[in-house]
Amino acid sequence: MFVMNQSADPTTRPHDRLTNGGKYAIEARGLNVFYGAFRAVRDFELNVERQKITALIGSSGCGKSTVLRSFNRMNELIPSAHIRGAVVFHGKNIYDADVDPVEVRRHVGMVFQKPNPFPKSIYENVAWGARINGFRGDMDALVEGSLRQAALWDDVKDKLQQSGLSLSGGQQQRLCIARAIAVKPDIILMDEPCSALDPIATLKIEDLMRELTKAYTIIIVTHNMQQASRVSDYTAFLNMAEDRAGYLVEYGPTYDLFTNPKNKLTEDYITGRFG
């Protein structure tokens, strides 16, 4: 329902999604997210630029991860979570009643803070998602292509049958990225993808992120100001209001936000005057 080619086979979907409607990769419109009666995010508006990296920054509890999970309906895994407003993807509100959340998550993949490869072989970690989505093409080629895109092929090509859990932390995270891109999503959400990694592994993931924007849109939540300024093209700064609801303070090109932010609250946060 989001692309003209509705085949479940990921390799037959057009790689270039720029023709599939809309100027932006995904849009949040008047997004409010509730956990029961508690409003965690208030009136959030964001147009995410295609094939760019957008960073969500802000202090703990300001709703960054809640917003991120709203982009692929992962909040629904929390029983009390519900939303008001819309998240528009290819011209369709993903929260409409006729939208399958599983379909959404195929198009909008996610990589988590702690690497979580399946307790399967490296090969199966990548192949499994494509297989259950009906992929019938050359699986070896798909696995190799995904691992190459994730800058992991050279490390693992001679041990594809080894467990994914045998890899280092940084390699496991790249395996999770390979797993996500094997189903050819449009967007990859990353929730603090490097916070569990050492500095070298972090820089490798950051380099990989920049490579991935040749084909994908990336939205990243990070607590690391330097990472946000290094890696992202656009940055959205969220803050927690007195009622503890998160709201958008400022959004713009990362260069502008980090050299000359418009809002004093943004300046105070990114310069470490409050946290």
Add this chain to the structure above:
Amino acid sequence: MSPHMRVRFDQELAALQEQVLLLGSRAGEAVAHSVQALLDGDTELAREVIANDLVINDLRYAIEKSCYAMLAQEQPVAGDMRRIVAALTMVNDLERIGDHGKKIARICLRMDGTPRPFPFGDVARLSELALTMLDRAMRSLVAHDVVEARAVCVADDQVDALYKQMFNVALSHMLESSRAIAAGTYLIQVAHELERVGDRATNVAERLIYATTGELVDLNI
């Protein structure tokens, strides 16, 4: 909101501004003393200006080093970053103002014994104009006053006009009499050094505007 953090960094930024102001003061003194030495034929004062240029250079490099340390260790962004990179540019111009003073002092030494067949009075006037520009630039830095910074460049037109006038006067004297050539040449050189002081003061004002607003401007138009 949490209590104010980065107290030490704020102290370092405040110290940076104090050091830049000190450098501006020393550089301005160098120019003022060198002009005085020239007008009075005071070679001893001229030698002091030349010797003190080493102090100005050392201060410039000390400021640079502290900027590099803050850049490396504090990873400044936004206004903090702008203040530090603006300071790096300012100290270059301020140190060069000190150099202009040193060059005028050297001209004073070279002129020792050279006849002055026409008055050098306009040198004092040009020096006053240029040093007023520097003073305004420094005051705009203290107050983060963008309006004052923009006003610095207005005076630059007066400096340029007086420089041209002095150049033409010196030229006419040199054309009238070959005895005026040596003095006329030195006068033009001194006027040129002072005209550059005005340009550099404008550069400092431009960087103050950048540090305060994030806007890169060219006031030397």
